[in-house]
Amino acid sequence: MIRCSIRSLQLRLVARVAVLYIPATVIVVGVLMARAFDTARSLGDRELVARATELARFVSLDPTGARRLDLPAALAALYQAPSADEIFAIRSVDGGLVAASPLRFGDVVAGWPNPPDGPEHFLIDGFGDKVQNYYGLTTRQETAAGPLFISVARSAGADILMYSLLRRFIHDTVWAVSLLVLITVVVAMLAIRSGLKPIREIAQMAAAISPGAMTVRLPDRKLPSEISPLVAAVNLALDRLEHGFAVQREFTANAAHELRTPLAIISGALEVMEGSDELAMLKSDVTRMNRLVEQLLRVARLDAIALDVSGVADLNDIASGITATLVPWAVAQERIVTFVDPDKPVMVRGNSHAIGDAIRNLVENAVTHSPPSTEVTVTTDAAGSVSVADQGPGIPAEDRQHIFARFWRGKNAGGQGAGLGLAIVTEIMKAHGGTVTVDDCPDGGALFTLRFRLAEAATHRLA
Numbered sequence: 001m002i003r004c005s006i007r008s009l010q011l012r013l014v015a016r017v018a019v020l021y022i023p024a025t026v027i028v029v030g031v032l033m034a035r036a037f038d039t040a041r042s043l044g045d046r047e048l049v050a051r052a053t054e055l056a057r058f059v060s061l062d063p064t065g066a067r068r069l070d071l072p073a074a075l076a077a078l079y080q081a082p083s084a085d086e087i088f089a090i091r092s093v094d095g096g097l098v099a100a101s102p103l104r105f106g107d108v109v110a111g112w113p114n115p116p117d118g119p120e121h122f123l124i125d126g127f128g129d130k131v132q133n134y135y136g137l138t139t140r141q142e143t144a145a146g147p148l149f150i151s152v153a154r155s156a157g158a159d160i161l162m163y164s165l166l167r168r169f170i171h172d173t174v175w176a177v178s179l180l181v182l183i184t185v186v187v188a189m190l191a192i193r194s195g196l197k198p199i200r201e202i203a204q205m206a207a208a209i210s211p212g213a214m215t216v217r218l219p220d221r222k223l224p225s226e227i228s229p230l231v232a233a234v235n236l237a238l239d240r241l242e243h244g245f246a247v248q249r250e251f252t253a254n255a256a257h258e259l260r261t262p263l264a265i266i267s268g269a270l271e272v273m274e275g276s277d278e279l280a281m282l283k284s285d286v287t288r289m290n291r292l293v294e295q296l297l298r299v300a301r302l303d304a305i306a307l308d309v310s311g312v313a314d315l316n317d318i319a320s321g322i323t324a325t326l327v328p329w330a331v332a333q334e335r336i337v338t339f340v341d342p343d344k345p346v347m348v349r350g351n352s353h354a355i356g357d358a359i360r361n362l363v364e365n366a367v368t369h370s371p372p373s374t375e376v377t378v379t380t381d382a383a384g385s386v387s388v389a390d391q392g393p394g395i396p397a398e399d400r401q402h403i404f405a406r407f408w409r410g411k412n413a414g415g416q417g418a419g420l421g422l423a424i425v426t427e428i429m430k431a432h433g434g435t436v437t438v439d440d441c442p443d444g445g446a447l448f449t450l451r452f453r454l455a456e457a458a459t460h461r462l463a
Contacts, residue, residue: 052150056141067145069099085155312455313352334372340379348452358428361421366390387449
């Protein structure tokens with residue numbers, strides 16, 4: 001289906017073709033019609049002149065020197081028939097009537113002045129027994145009896161068939177030309193659409209470029225010369241963006257790596273110091289800094305290195321291991337973390353370490369945002385999913401499209417977290433070809449679900 005918006009380049013080009021083609025076609029048709037009618041009139045005039053020349057051949061002088069017309073019987077019958085559509089009158093240079101059929105026509109032309117050189121046309125309205133209009137001409141002819149003026153005319157009804165055929169021809173021509181114009185516009189639209197196909201393909205490639213696919217460049221071969229400079233400029237801009245992203249990622253990774261050692265030293269020193277309220281707050285700040293540094297390193301690794309997700313992992317083992325690791329930390333936060341698994345292993349296609357990072361981030365977020373003395377439940381499903389449910393305030397509907405963006409934090413996030421945990425989960429799920437969703441728990445709180453490809457289904461597709 002061909003779809004064009006008002007601002008479409010394709011529609012604009014087709015409109016310009018139509019604006020040029022349609023008026024030109026109308027002019028050509030008009031000229032053709034004028035020429036057709038002019039040709040018809042010209043043929044009629046030629047036939048009338050031929051009639052006058054034919055009549056002139058049969059004019060002669062009698063023994064007394066008077067001019068007379070001796071027509072063959074067949075030709076005389078043609079002019080003298082009661083329903084004759086052709087009439088004539090022959091008169092001398094001095095105005096004397098030589099012959100006429102019918103005689104009344106001779107009375108009509110008797111008072112006419114002699115015409116100048118060349119045929120002179122005339123029109124007689126309502127003449128004859130049938131009261132018809134006659135169209136004719138008067139021409140000077142050289143005869144055996146000297147120069148004479150011969151007026152011949154034909155009734156308007158005699159040309160009805162010719163003009164009827166002419167009108168039919170024009171009618172058919174208009175329809176044929178209209179159809180041709182329509183076909184031409186459609187063909188032009190298809191041709192322009194085909195010509196713009198490389199541009200649409202390039203637009204689709206450009207739309208697929210993201211921070212995770214900065215190495216992609218737009219092809220610059222087999223493009224119209226008008227588009228090549230634009231594509232070259234876009235590719236240069238992508239080169240600059242790729243370099244800027246690389247510098248940013250390298251800086252983030254280096255900064256996070258350099259911060260790990262001094263933070264570890266500070267954490268160790270704080271552990272051997274005697275406690276106080278200010279020391280506890282300092283330890284909490286250092287812990288958050290450590291977590292931020294770890295998240296920055298994870299983000300840098302995800303951006304720089306493509307995950308190998310071709311392996312097979314058991315969601316039960318990964319989720320239970322992460323849960324067991326975080327239980328002591330959750331207890332220290334006055335929260336409970338439990339794990340619910342199905343009776344059999346849940347084998348999925350993916351990277352076990354990355355899957356563990358995704359589950360860990362969801363559990364840490366759930367524990368952080370849950371009220372004290374509440375429970376966070378980790379559940380795996382035979383369909384290849386793992387969910388983390390908490391009893392916190394939940395995620396407002398208007399925030400759900402933002403929570404997976406890097407460094408985004410809600411209005412009530414407080415001073416905890418840097419807005420990287422869910423962004424890391426999103427990148428891991430993209431690499432696995434899976435999804436992460438958030439819903440409301442039936443009893444309140446948020447329910448995050450990670451959905452992976454089952455190992456059996458993935459193997460079947462690869463086969």
